[in-house]
Amino acid sequence: MSKDEIKVIPEPSLRRLVHYHHLVKDLIKCGAEEISSATIARELYLDSIQVRKDIQFTGIVGKPKRGYNAKELLAAIETVLNWNNTFQAFLVGCGKLGRAMLHYPNFTNYGLEFVAAFDVNPDMTDTRINGISVLHTEQLVKLAKRMHIHLGVITTPAEAAQEAADLMIEGGIEAIWNFAPSRLKVPENVIVENAQFSETLGVLTNKLKNIGR
Amino acid sequence: MSKDEIKVIPEPSLRRLVHYHHLVKDLIKCGAEEISSATIARELYLDSIQVRKDIQFTGIVGKPKRGYNAKELLAAIETVLNWNNTFQAFLVGCGKLGRAMLHYPNFTNYGLEFVAAFDVNPDMTDTRINGISVLHTEQLVKLAKRMHIHLGVITTPAEAAQEAADLMIEGGIEAIWNFAPSRLKVPENVIVENAQFSETLGVLTNKLKNIGR
Numbered sequence: 001m002s003k004d005e006i007k008v009i010p011e012p013s014l015r016r017l018v019h020y021h022h023l024v025k026d027l028i029k030c031g032a033e034e035i036s037s038a039t040i041a042r043e044l045y046l047d048s049i050q051v052r053k054d055i056q057f058t059g060i061v062g063k064p065k066r067g068y069n070a071k072e073l074l075a076a077i078e079t080v081l082n083w084n085n086t087f088q089a090f091l092v093g094c095g096k097l098g099r100a101m102l103h104y105p106n107f108t109n110y111g112l113e114f115v116a117a118f119d120v121n122p123d124m125t126d127t128r129i130n131g132i133s134v135l136h137t138e139q140l141v142k143l144a145k146r147m148h149i150h151l152g153v154i155t156t157p158a159e160a161a162q163e164a165a166d167l168m169i170e171g172g173i174e175a176i177w178n179f180a181p182s183r184l185k186v187p188e189n190v191i192v193e194n195a196q197f198s199e200t201l202g203v204l205t206n207k208l209k210n211i212g213r
Numbered sequence: 214m215s216k217d218e219i220k221v222i223p224e225p226s227l228r229r230l231v232h233y234h235h236l237v238k239d240l241i242k243c244g245a246e247e248i249s250s251a252t253i254a255r256e257l258y259l260d261s262i263q264v265r266k267d268i269q270f271t272g273i274v275g276k277p278k279r280g281y282n283a284k285e286l287l288a289a290i291e292t293v294l295n296w297n298n299t300f301q302a303f304l305v306g307c308g309k310l311g312r313a314m315l316h317y318p319n320f321t322n323y324g325l326e327f328v329a330a331f332d333v334n335p336d337m338t339d340t341r342i343n344g345i346s347v348l349h350t351e352q353l354v355k356l357a358k359r360m361h362i363h364l365g366v367i368t369t370p371a372e373a374a375q376e377a378a379d380l381m382i383e384g385g386i387e388a389i390w391n392f393a394p395s396r397l398k399v400p401e402n403v404i405v406e407n408a409q410f411s412e413t414l415g416v417l418t419n420k421l422k423n424i425g426r
Binding site for chain 2: 009014021022043080083085087099104111112150174189193197204205209210211
């Protein structure tokens with residue numbers, strides 16, 4: 001695809017498209033063949049004009065009064081989210097969260113496959129977690145280059161996250177999914193998506209305050 | 214605080230305030246006594262007018278050309294995020310992710326303390342994880358009422374999430390932090406904050422697509 005053809009989709013739309021994906025998948029399981037933007041809007045408490053605008057980014061066109069073909073809609077959302085591809089990924093930090101991630105069975109549905117994990121703890125290296133080799137972080141750069149890895153996941157403690165990111169970038173990794181509660185400094189061409197728990201927790205606890213808790 | 218005094222802060226501002234919190238804490242550790250909005254903007258790649266607007270929600274006032282008193286700023290952000298309070302919370306779903314959450318040592322910094330965990334698996338009930346009792350979900354409603362629990366965390370598989378939410382709501386829980394990849398149907402007065410991994414992953418994998426991966 002040439003650069004000219006790429007539509008940059010706003011992040012709030014992308015986030016909503018993830019939720020449409022879960023919903024459409026559920027509805028297909030329940031036998032739905034056509035799904036309207038009004039249904040999606042009602043189920044997810046959104047405005048149906050908003051839903052239509054978001055779905056327009058996928059390029060799919062619905063039929064008046066009937067909606068979208070359910071399977072085509074799911075496929076179109078998966079194409080936009082790039083979940084019809086599978087990215088081989090490295091994970092750094094095999095503590096409790098890292099282990100939970102390595103055991104999570106559904107990442108392949110989201111285009112992610114862990115091919116190796118890394119840790120600095122010598123007790124942990126050269127073991128396997130859920131069948132995935134755990135190696136010392138010293139080996140990361142060389143292996144990332146050799147295997148042409150594009151995606152890295154950081155589940156280290158805060159103070160180890162920048163070093164993990166530096167190694168990933170040196171190894172040619174272009175996109176980092178960061179779970180450590182730490183800001184990463186990266187070159188402009190590296191994509192970082194922060195998935196810190198604290199972000200949604202802060203929104204929740206603030207709302208509890210608003211109801212007097 | 215009376216309802217009239219409550220300022221509802223937009224969610225994007227709340228999410229950024231969480232990141233300011235991490236940064237300000239780091240900078241205080243490094244010896245900073247005053248922090249300007251320009252510094253925060255530069256470190257987090259944001260616009261400094263945006264940063265000033267967000268911080269205005271906390272009610273703190275900076276000094277021209279010097280910025281905010283660092284400790285006062287941290288305290289003001291913690292007050293807005295309600296992290297100077299501690300909420301006792303129940304967790305439902307003691308699989309890998311649930312266990313990782315129960316072991317995470319830093320939730321008390323974010324105003325969250327797990328007081329009990331629940332699961333439907335009889336092999337797991339009446340055990341302890343990181344010192345926290347695991348009980349059968351049958352006991353949730355009664356205990357939530359008796360202990361006046363306001364906050365619930367769901368780390369079940371998708372198909373068990375709605376039932377967990379229903380029990381929580383029956384027990385009087387007012388705010389749910391949902392990690393299960395599932396939409397929850399809740400009454401209007403119940404707060405739900407979704408923390409599904411897939412949301413940030415979708416943004417990341419879409420961006421990989423934009424650079425031709």
